[in-house]
Amino acid sequence: MANKAIKYRLYPTTEQAVMFAKTFGCCRKVYNLMLADKIESYKTTGKFVTVTPAKYKKDYPYLKEVDSLALANKQMNLQAAFRNCFSKKRKKKNGFPKYKSAKHSRKSYTTNNQKGTVAIFDNNIKLPKIGKVKAVIHRMPEENWLIKSATISQESDGKYYASVLFEFDNPVNTYVADRTNAIGLDYASDGLYVDNNGNVGTNHKYYRESYNKLAKAQRKLSRMQGSKKHETKSNNYIKQLRKVNKIHRHISNQRLDNLHKISTKIANLYDVVCVESLNMKSMSNKDFGNGKATLDNGYGMFLSMLEYKLSERNKYLVKVDKWFPSSQICHCCGEVHPEMKNLTIRTIKCDCGLTISRDQNAAINIMREGLRILNESFAVA
Numbered sequence: 001m002a003n004k005a006i007k008y009r010l011y012p013t014t015e016q017a018v019m020f021a022k023t024f025g026c027c028r029k030v031y032n033l034m035l036a037d038k039i040e041s042y043k044t045t046g047k048f049v050t051v052t053p054a055k056y057k058k059d060y061p062y063l064k065e066v067d068s069l070a071l072a073n074k075q076m077n078l079q080a081a082f083r084n085c086f087s088k089k090r091k092k093k094n095g096f097p098k099y100k101s102a103k104h105s106r107k108s109y110t111t112n113n114q115k116g117t118v119a120i121f122d123n124n125i126k127l128p129k130i131g132k133v134k135a136v137i138h139r140m141p142e143e144n145w146l147i148k149s150a151t152i153s154q155e156s157d158g159k160y161y162a163s164v165l166f167e168f169d170n171p172v173n174t175y176v177a178d179r180t181n182a183i184g185l186d187y188a189s190d191g192l193y194v195d196n197n198g199n200v201g202t203n204h205k206y207y208r209e210s211y212n213k214l215a216k217a218q219r220k221l222s223r224m225q226g227s228k229k230h231e232t233k234s235n236n237y238i239k240q241l242r243k244v245n246k247i248h249r250h251i252s253n254q255r256l257d258n259l260h261k262i263s264t265k266i267a268n269l270y271d272v273v274c275v276e277s278l279n280m281k282s283m284s285n286k287d288f289g290n291g292k293a294t295l296d297n298g299y300g301m302f303l304s305m306l307e308y309k310l311s312e313r314n315k316y317l318v319k320v321d322k323w324f325p326s327s328q329i330c331h332c333c334g335e336v337h338p339e340m341k342n343l344t345i346r347t348i349k350c351d352c353g354l355t356i357s358r359d360q361n362a363a364i365n366i367m368r369e370g371l372r373i374l375n376e377s378f379a380v381a
């Protein structure tokens, strides 16, 4: 069995939005009531009593109006929070569960699919107690995917989403990788990577393109009442904060989208992808030029996308040790060029007659070393 979650944008009617708000509120209420009862019971009996949402429906009849599975899931959440706090197995325990405040807690709830109570159609999603909510179905689930649950949320920018969790049988992949179909990638702070053919991964500098827009919006925000700690937040401040969050989200969505496109393309085209294992922390230092560019292009995320996409296809991601001197070796004759340690030298010139960009030369060496490692592992097995 495998799981997959897809997040859809929702466009609720005013009525539906009111119902969402009610459900978020009821979930918070029930969570806090259950937590209070647990604490109270501990004070008197020394034990944390088991509590269920049903108990409160008499005192708070409005709880009956919302999706009962959403409330039941809050009970599960609270139980999990207690487990994470008191578990003997966990090395890193969480703190004692906290009350959820109306202002700061995440607006979300999870409901489960019970024989079609949650369903996806061409342009809407059906939810219990809510009905059909207009949605952008950018991706239809496969026919054999079953809906397990849906988490409805309202983000800080005010938009609504449904993250739908699917379960399905994973067909056994019998593909056998062609170990001669390889590519080598050398990390590049400008452009994500350079491959062994000299192609650059991407030229998009999303963050920088939108950076001015973001900086402008943030400057405007900082001048509004509410930007300082002691000030009460003005309506204009909250409005502007939403704008800032929107730009942030836009940038990160674009970036993620771009990384997905590039990694999918590579995973489809090649069977062996050789990369350098990099220490991401040291990469953002000044030796690599612009720290912003380094952090911006999300190479670490790119590598993890490649890893799972290749593995899904029965293909290989081979990580070459970061100490392997990929940029110092002439890929033609094998001579080592210590002068290439100087990162400002962008071209390698060898006595054998080779003149090639440092990145492409490194990518070729990474590919060869990666193939050597891969083939060795096969020879042993």
Ligand SMILES: [Zn+2]
Pocket (backbone or CB within 6 Å): 330, 331, 332, 333, 334, 335, 350, 351, 352, 353, 354
């Ligand atoms: Zn040479």
